[in-house]
Amino acid sequence: MLNAPHPDDERLSALASLDDDSVADAALTSHVTNCARCTDLVDELGVLRASLAELPDLQPSRPLRLLPPAAEAPVATGAAGWVRRLFGPALTVGAALAMVGLVGTATPILDGATGGAAPGIFDDVGTALEGGGDANYEALSSTDDGGAPAEAPGAELGRDLSSAAAQAPEEAAASEAPLQPDAITDEDQPRASWQATASGGDGRLASELPAERSPWPMVLFAGVALMVGAALLRWILAPRAG
Amino acid sequence: MSDDSGTTPRNRTPPLPDEAAVIARAAGGDRTAFTQLMEHYQSACYGLAWRLLSDADQAADATQDAFIHAYRAIGSFRGGVFRSWLLRITANASYDLMRRAQRRPSSPLPDPEEGAPELPDLGAVNPVAEATKSELYRHLEVALTRLPADQRTAVVLCDVYGMDYNEVAEMTQSALGTVKSRIHRGRLRLRELLAEHRELFTG
Numbered sequence: 126m127l128n129a130p131h132p133d134d135e136r137l138s139a140l141a142s143l144d145d146d147s148v149a150d151a152a153l154t155s156h157v158t159n160c161a162r163c164t165d166l167v168d169e170l171g172v173l174r175a176s177l178a179e180l181p182d183l184q185p186s187r188p189l190r191l192l193p194p195a196a197e198a199p200v201a202t203g204a205a206g207w208v209r210r211l212f213g214p215a216l217t218v219g220a221a222l223a224m225v226g227l228v229g230t231a232t233p234i235l236d237g238a239t240g241g242a243a244p245g246i247f248d249d250v251g252t253a254l255e256g257g258g259d260a261n262y263e264a265l266s267s268t269d270d271g272g273a274p275a276e277a278p279g280a281e282l283g284r285d286l287s288s289a290a291a292q293a294p295e296e297a298a299a300s301e302a303p304l305q306p307d308a309i310t311d312e313d314q315p316r317a318s319w320q321a322t323a324s325g326g327d328g329r330l331a332s333e334l335p336a337e338r339s340p341w342p343m344v345l346f347a348g349v350a351l352m353v354g355a356a357l358l359r360w361i362l363a364p365r366a367g
Numbered sequence: 368m369s370d371d372s373g374t375t376p377r378n379r380t381p382p383l384p385d386e387a388a389v390i391a392r393a394a395g396g397d398r399t400a401f402t403q404l405m406e407h408y409q410s411a412c413y414g415l416a417w418r419l420l421s422d423a424d425q426a427a428d429a430t431q432d433a434f435i436h437a438y439r440a441i442g443s444f445r446g447g448v449f450r451s452w453l454l455r456i457t458a459n460a461s462y463d464l465m466r467r468a469q470r471r472p473s474s475p476l477p478d479p480e481e482g483a484p485e486l487p488d489l490g491a492v493n494p495v496a497e498a499t500k501s502e503l504y505r506h507l508e509v510a511l512t513r514l515p516a517d518q519r520t521a522v523v524l525c526d527v528y529g530m531d532y533n534e535v536a537e538m539t540q541s542a543l544g545t546v547k548s549r550i551h552r553g554r555l556r557l558r559e560l561l562a563e564h565r566e567l568f569t570g
Contacts, residue, residue, distance in 0.1 A: 138551035142526075170554055173561070177526040180504055181378035183414035185430065186423035191405040192398055193435045 131163055132156055141170035212359035219351030226345025233339075380411045382450065390449055394442050401441065405434050408450060412457040418523045419461040421512045429464045433457040454528055458538055465516065503567045510560040517541075518553030525550050 131137075132153055140147040140157060147153055157163045383389055383404070392400035412433055417426035433456045444452055511519055511527075520539060524530045525546075530538070536546045561567075 134555050135548065135551035138554050139547070141554075142550075144547075169558060169565075173554060173558060174526050176503060176507060177522070178529065179378055179500075180418075180507060180527050181414070182380050182410040183417050184410050185413040185427055187427055189405075189409055189413070189427060189431055189434070191402045191409065191434060193438050 129156060131160065134166065137163055137166050138170050141167045142174060212355045212362075215355035216352055216359070219348050219353075219355055222344055222348025223352060224348070226341050226343070226348050229341030230339070230345055380408055380450065382448075383407055386449060390441070390444060394444060401438060404449070404453075405437070408453050411450060412453060415454055415457050415523070415528060416461045418508070418511060418527060419458065419520055420465060421519075425464055425468070426461070429461040430457060432464065433460040436460060455530075455534075455538075458524060458528070458530075462520065462538060465520070469516075499567065503564075506561055506564045506567065507557075510557050513560055514553050514556055518549045518556060521546055521549035522553035522557065526554070 136147060136150075136153060137157065140150075140153060157167055386404075389400045389403055393404055409430065412430045413426055416429040416433070417423065420426050420429060433453070436456050436459075437453055440456070511523065514522065517539075521535055524535045524538065525532065532543055532546050532550075535541075535550075536543045539546065541549075
């Protein structure tokens with residue numbers, strides 16, 4: 126039996142749970158080995174720990190809902206996670222493309238509705254030229270002094286078509302009313318020229334020209350197709366809650 | 368947790384026979400498999416929640432919160448002992464509930480000095496447990512409810528469920544030294560509370 130003061134009880138508790146620091150403390154272990162009171166305390170605390178570790182599981186007091194609502198889905202990993210990670214961005218890119226395509230397609234139409242058509246966005250070039258030609262005619266009519274007409278959105282393409290008409294095949298050159306843009310001097314001539322050019326003799330000339338296709342409808346189509354495809358593949362490949 | 372060793376303490380729910388396969392199905396979104404897991408471990412989770420909260424209703428709420436968390440996170444389960452993983456989630460849910468209750472003066476936690484709360488039917492869980500053991504468990508449960516909340520939390524997590532000091536410190540957001548001190552003081556207080564039943568611990 127030692128007469129030395131007992132170690133703090135918390136240190137004895139640490140020894141009972143075999144904490145590294147306490148086990149390595151030679152003074153502590155030496156004291157406990159030689160002190161009945163401390164030995165009993167460490168033993169009791171050891172039995173208490175063992176009893177606590179044996180406490181049984183408990184039955185719930187009421188039935189528990191074991192599942193969250195069906196709307197909640199677990200965060201999938203593995204195959205399901207890869208499917209979502211793969212097709213999620215594809216869906217987003219598709220939506221972005223579709224949006225850009227939609228805006229790109231719709232903006233010139235809206236402009237056209239307000240009189241500022243920009244030809245070239247339609248597949249039917251003749252239709253575009255018709256709108257552009259009218260706008261151009263209005264601009265030309267407003268120039269009383271015969272000066273340079275104000276540029277309208279369709280003017281550039283109109284000139285292109287005029288020059289294209291000048292280089293048309295021989296049958297065009299041999300027609301009764303050949304198009305001579307250089308000879309236009311009268312104020313009314315531009316209108317006539319425009320109308321002839323735009324309609325191209327019932328659209329024949331315009332239809333012979335290579336159509337300048339806008340990329341926007343294609344972008345819109347690609348975006349929608351990507352979205353639909355990604356959504357379908359995701360639905361097919363991703364495992365669903367049973 | 369001590370359960371990480373792979374051996375489940377006596378009186379505790381053992382793993383399902385085909386647990387790995389059931390977990391894999393649950394992780395893939397199979398709700399039936401998830402239900403099977405939760406049904407199997409609900410008494411383990413509820414037991415931990417009850418011991419931390421000392422209240423049957425709050426323990427049931429915390430257990431259900433834990434199940435929801437588990438459902439969301441089961442895809443991230445990376446192997447190991449599922450029971451320990453689930454108990455960790457339950458401990459966090461219980462501790463969150465405890466902190467919320469402490470912030471709400473209208474719903475205080477049970478006062479340990481007012482007497483023990485109604486205990487679950489320990490005999491119903493362990494029909495084969497001998498009477499002495501059941502009596503021992505009952506006294507231990509009552510004594511645990513009489514500990515101050517911080518000491519009870521530390522003792523339950525460490526001694527009953529085998530978490531190490533660092534885990535307890537992380538879960539309770541306390542310093543390591545504080546956790547050790549709470550555990551040792553809690554044990555000593557339990558010993559005092561159980562002094563008149565000492566014979567139960569020697570047999």
